[in-house]
Amino acid sequence: KQEVTQIPAALSVPEGENLVLNCSFTDSAIYNLQWFRQDPGKGLTSLLLIQSSQREQTSGRLNASLDKSSGRSTLYIAASQPGDSATYLCAVSYKSGGYQKVTFGTGTKLQVIP
Amino acid sequence: EAQVTQNPRYLITVTGKKLTVTCSQNMNHEYMSWYRQDPGLGLRQIYYSMNVEVTDKGDVPEGYKVSRKEKRNFPLILESPSPNQTSLYFCASSSRGWDTQYFGPGTRLTVL
Numbered sequence: 001k002q003e004v005t006q007i008p009a010a011l012s013v014p015e016g017e018n019l020v021l022n023c024s025f026t027d028s029a030i031y032n033l034q035w036f037r038q039d040p041g042k043g044l045t046s047l048l049l050i051q052s053s054q055r056e057q058t059s060g061r062l063n064a065s066l067d068k069s070s071g072r073s074t075l076y077i078a079a080s081q082p083g084d085s086a087t088y089l090c091a092v093s094y095k096s097g098g099y100q101k102v103t104f105g106t107g108t109k110l111q112v113i114p
Numbered sequence: 115e116a117q118v119t120q121n122p123r124y125l126i127t128v129t130g131k132k133l134t135v136t137c138s139q140n141m142n143h144e145y146m147s148w149y150r151q152d153p154g155l156g157l158r159q160i161y162y163s164m165n166v167e168v169t170d171k172g173d174v175p176e177g178y179k180v181s182r183k184e185k186r187n188f189p190l191i192l193e194s195p196s197p198n199q200t201s202l203y204f205c206a207s208s209s210r211g212w213d214t215q216y217f218g219p220g221t222r223l224t225v226l
Contacts, residue, residue: 043217093212099170106156
């Protein structure tokens with residue numbers, strides 16, 4: 001069974017700092033990995049999607065990498081801002097019973113201090 | 115505006131009273147799914163639908179039913195709700211497979 005772990009569970013950094021969030025998964029036979037942002041009381045917003053054949057994806061100040069062989073992904077946030085404060089979740093999709101299932105990590109709660 | 119809508123947003127009910135949470139998307143997406151989010155457990159997939167012809171169980175399907183009669187709608191049905199189904203529920207959709215996901219705003223359900 002696929003398990004997804006995110007460490008740390010919470011992170012507090014001063015504004016302007018570059019930071020890395022980690023995501024690890026147990027089964028490397030994935031279709032893709034997706035990073036999400038969740039604001040309190042809100043739904044999830046997709047940030048980056050990395051297909052299994054890709055090594056990284058970039059969007060603005062965000063860069064996500066994928067190392068399938070080691071079962072790891074990182075989300076790099078450059079020059080953090082208070083508006084980046086949110087919970088960040090990663091999720092992997094994988095083949096199960098002929099179809100496609102997904103498992104989420106429990107998230108990293110980020111606080112960027114002005 | 116492209117969006118996923120869920121109704122109701124908040125619901126308090128009693129044990130055993132059947133309820134339906136609706137989900138609708140206006141993006142002509144093939145893939146739709148339901149999740150529940152609980153503290154310490156994260157999001158867990160309840161059911162998903164690859165298209166109107168294919169629906170399958172996720173990791174926590176017990177006590178739930180779904181229906182995909184039209185592409186745009188994917189209601190979640192609780193035939194006999196129990197207190198352990200108190201949770202925050204999200205519907206999501208994507209164009210095909212588990213691609214870039216678009217989430218609804220969530221439905222907070224309390225079963226007394």
